[in-house]
Amino acid sequence: xxxxxHNIFMYYYGCSCKNYYIFGKDVCxxxxxxxxxGTMSNAGKSIVTAGILxxxxxxxxxxxxxxxxxxxxxxxxxxxxxxxxxxxxMQAEAAGTEPDVSMxxxxxxxxxxxxxxxxxxxxxxxxxxxxxxxxxxTKLIPDIMNAYEKLDxxxxxxxxxxxxxxxxxxxxxxxxxxMGMAKLVDAPVLLVGDIDRGGVFAQLVGTIMLLEExxxxxxxxxxxxxxxxxxxxxxxGLVQLTDICRIPVAGVIPYMYLDIDDEDSLSERLxxxxxxxxxxxxxxxxxxxxxxxxxxxTDFNALESSNGVHVRYVNDVSRFGNPDFVIIxxxxxxxxxxxxxxxxxxENCILKAASTDIPVMGVCxxxxxxxxxxxxxxxxxxxxxxxxxxxxxxxxxFSSKKHQTRTQAVICASEHGMMWDAAxxxxxxxxxxxxxxxxxxxxxxxxxxxxxxxxYGIVSTGRPFSVLSDGKEDGCVNGNVCxxxxxxxxxxxxxxxxxxxxxxxxxxxxxxxxNVISVKKRKEKEYDKLADMIRTNMDIEMVYKIIxx
Numbered sequence: 001x002x003x004x005x006h007n008i009f010m011y012y013y014g015c016s017c018k019n020y021y022i023f024g025k026d027v028c029x030x031x032x033x034x035x036x037x038g039t040m041s042n043a044g045k046s047i048v049t050a051g052i053l054x055x056x057x058x059x060x061x062x063x064x065x066x067x068x069x070x071x072x073x074x075x076x077x078x079x080x081x082x083x084x085x086x087x088x089x090m091q092a093e094a095a096g097t098e099p100d101v102s103m104x105x106x107x108x109x110x111x112x113x114x115x116x117x118x119x120x121x122x123x124x125x126x127x128x129x130x131x132x133x134x135x136x137x138t139k140l141i142p143d144i145m146n147a148y149e150k151l152d153x154x155x156x157x158x159x160x161x162x163x164x165x166x167x168x169x170x171x172x173x174x175x176x177x178x179m180g181m182a183k184l185v186d187a188p189v190l191l192v193g194d195i196d197r198g199g200v201f202a203q204l205v206g207t208i209m210l211l212e213e214x215x216x217x218x219x220x221x222x223x224x225x226x227x228x229x230x231x232x233x234x235x236x237g238l239v240q241l242t243d244i245c246r247i248p249v250a251g252v253i254p255y256m257y258l259d260i261d262d263e264d265s266l267s268e269r270l271x272x273x274x275x276x277x278x279x280x281x282x283x284x285x286x287x288x289x290x291x292x293x294x295x296x297x298t299d300f301n302a303l304e305s306s307n308g309v310h311v312r313y314v315n316d317v318s319r320f321g322n323p324d325f326v327i328i329x330x331x332x333x334x335x336x337x338x339x340x341x342x343x344x345x346x347e348n349c350i351l352k353a354a355s356t357d358i359p360v361m362g363v364c365x366x367x368x369x370x371x372x373x374x375x376x377x378x379x380x381x382x383x384x385x386x387x388x389x390x391x392x393x394x395x396x397x398f399s400s401k402k403h404q405t406r407t408q409a410v411i412c413a414s415e416h417g418m419m420w421d422a423a424x425x426x427x428x429x430x431x432x433x434x435x436x437x438x439x440x441x442x443x444x445x446x447x448x449x450x451x452x453x454x455x456y457g458i459v460s461t462g463r464p465f466s467v468l469s470d471g472k473e474d475g476c477v478n479g480n481v482c483x484x485x486x487x488x489x490x491x492x493x494x495x496x497x498x499x500x501x502x503x504x505x506x507x508x509x510x511x512x513x514x515n516v517i518s519v520k521k522r523k524e525k526e527y528d529k530l531a532d533m534i535r536t537n538m539d540i541e542m543v544y545k546i547i548x549x
Contacts, residue, residue: 031152034547035187035218037162037178039203043194044225046087047258049161050094051534052543054527056157057096061549064151065091067161068144069106069137069177071116073295073332074261077404077437082122083107086298087161090261094527097155105147106140106176108133109332110293111381117332121147124402138174141184148185157547160187167210179215188220188546190250196226201241208245220546221250223538228255250546251538259305260526261298283308283511284503287323289350289366290315292340293333296439299363300327302490302519306500308511317345324503326353328366330487334396334442335376335386338369347389354391359425359503360481364440367475367483368396371444380441391481393462398442408435409466409474409486411495425502426465426477432495434466436488444485446476491519 034052038045049065056063065088074086082101092099101122108116115129120143128136151158164171166178174180182189191207193200204222211219222241227234231252238249288300290313297313304311314320328350331337341347354360362370371394375385380398388394412430446462465475465484475484490496497511504511534540 031155032157032547032549033160033185033187034157034543035160035162035182035189037166037182037189037191037219039165039167039191039193039200039207040197041164043192043203044253045161045163045192046091047530048190048192048223048225048253048534049159050091050260050527051530053091053095053159054531055534055540056159057094058528058531061156062097062154063095063157063159064097064100064155065095065103065161066148066151066158067104067163067177068148068181069108069140069163070104071108071110071163073109073293074298075107075109075119075296075439077406077439078122079406080122081405083119083124083404083439084122086261086296091159091161093523094530100150102147102150105143106137109295111332112336122404134171137176141176144176144181145184152185157549160185165207166215167207169210179211179218182218183214187218189218190221190223190543190546191219191247192223192225194226195224196228196255200224201237204241205244208247219247221539221542222247223250224252226255227252248539248542250542251534253533253537256530256533258526258530259301260523260530261301281308282310283507283509284310284325284500285321285323286311286325286327287314287320288312288327288329289341289346291329291331291337291365293331293337295330295332296364296487297329299329299487299490302496305519305522306496309500314346315344317349320346320349323353323358324507326350326358326360328360328362328369330364330366330439332365333381334365334368334398335374335381335384337365338374338386338388341369341389350389351391354479354481357480357506359506360391362392362483363489364438364485364487367392367394367485368440368442368444370394370481370483371396371476372447374398374442376442392476392478392483393447394444394476394483395447396442396444400441402439402441403443403485404437404439406435406437407474407486408433408469410434411466412463412477425480425499425506426482428498428502429495432492432498434486434489434492434495436486436491438485439487440485444476444483446473493518 036045036049053063053065067088070085072085075083076086076089077083078099078101084101084104085107088104089099092103105121107119110116111127115127117127118125118133162178193203208216242248286303288311300311303309350360368374369388370392371388372390373395374388376383376398380400411432462476462478464473465477465482468474501511
């Protein structure tokens with residue numbers, strides 16, 4: 001009866017509200033839902049999910065993303081201090097809503113090839129090898145459902161993203177992220193295939209063939225993603241695909257470049273390791289070290305989007321070149337990646353760059369590596385101890401307590417509120433206010449010059465890079481080398497502009513003010529561009545019917 005009244009209410013008032021009064025009673029209807037699954041990792045599930053969310057948002061619906069379990073090294077800290085996958089943050093932005101940890105209740109952050117840190121509802125549970133987690137994961141179903149139900153009550157539509165492929169027959173038992181999740185919430189499914197990697201028809205047909213009959217019936221539409229070329233050539237194959245699968249094709253999405261945050265190390269932007277073409281108008285050449293366990297490389301998207309800036313991800317000595325600025329990013333295995341840095345020869349490249357006055361910056365794990373010593377006696381990550389690069393008078397000790405918070409800071413302010421003059425390019429950044437977030441397990445301490453016992457080999461006294469809003473000091477500066485724990489620091493426009501200006505001044509050139517684009521404006525423009533692409537290349541009427549709108 002309430003359902004009939006709801007439909008009458010909707011018909012006359014055109015309202016998408018789910019909470020209203022009928023005869024004095026508050027009636028709450030469940031959200032509509034749609035699930036996006038893929039034939040493989042990096043098929044484009046995250047982008048298709050974001051695009052559909054943006055379309056729905058533009059059409060006036062309150063929408064939210066959801067992914068029950070995400071494995072990624074790019075993460076984010078919510079305003080409540082919880083950690084979640086960066087892909088769901090990107091999708092929340094596309095949906096026009098505040099990122100909430102309920103959108104990604106389970107986050108796996110790989111610490112090695114066979115194990116991950118398991119984060120539940122934004123809080124680290126513990127590190128687990130894959131075999132242990134496979135047995136444990138069904139215990140997390142109540143957490144997953146509680147998170148989903150929170151969104152179910154607050155939004156009109158929830159668009160759910162799967163992970164990998166639903167046809168991984170060795171992982172199908174007790175699945176909580178693909179068809180298992182679809183069954184838990186009774187969601188219809190769109191299956192996305194990646195034509196750019198070849199064999200898209202085999203991908204889609206093979207995936208469907210490996211599913212159980214009930215699972216096959218959940219798939220209501222097929223999507224071919226990353227298409228290049230003339231669609232007319234593809235059309236005969238689409239007809240055959242529909243005949244074979246008895247499932248309609250909901251869209252063929254062309255290959256497109258979007259300047260939005262990526263989910264993990266499969267990102268194509270990390271393949272850009274070569275020096276720039278001499279024909280390009282490049283003012284600043286930046287080398288970001290591509291660590292084996294690189295995390296939160298979304299920190300550098302603002303740099304990549306700045307006009308005249310070329311960002312390269314370097315994992316080989318031959319590609320290091322002669323950069324204007326060197327960045328060591330975050331990592332989920334600091335000691336392991338420090339060993340790799342040394343064995344690969346890139347440590348020597350960094351030392352040589354610093355000795356020739358090229359500015360070097362470390363963020364989070366990169367900051368720890370720039371120090372004198374790293375200790376992980378309790379095995380918080382990989383365990384053990386190691387000598388750092390030695391460019392900052394800092395020692396880092398790991399502990400089981402994870403520091404995760406949103407933060408605000410002032411660059412180069414002393415604990416007494418007085419300014420000090422940093423050496424190198426950093427002096428131009430004095431007094432700039434920045435915001436970002438911290439995610440790290442270790443605590444780093446700046447050593448006083450009096451503590452030099454010959455072991456650390458301190459040659460000068462470092463100073464804090466910034467002072468946080470709570471009065472605590474962050475990071476360290478020593479000459480032209482600096483380190484910080486603040487992720488997202490380059491998203492601060494004033495900081496980014498003055499940094500790039502300082503680098504250019506060092507080269508004797510000028511960096512124009514209008515070369516820096518607002519991060520928020522850039523993202524909004526890209527999300528609208530994505531929505532336009534989805535509207536043009538997908539059957540939106542079919543998608544709406546599948547959702548039940």
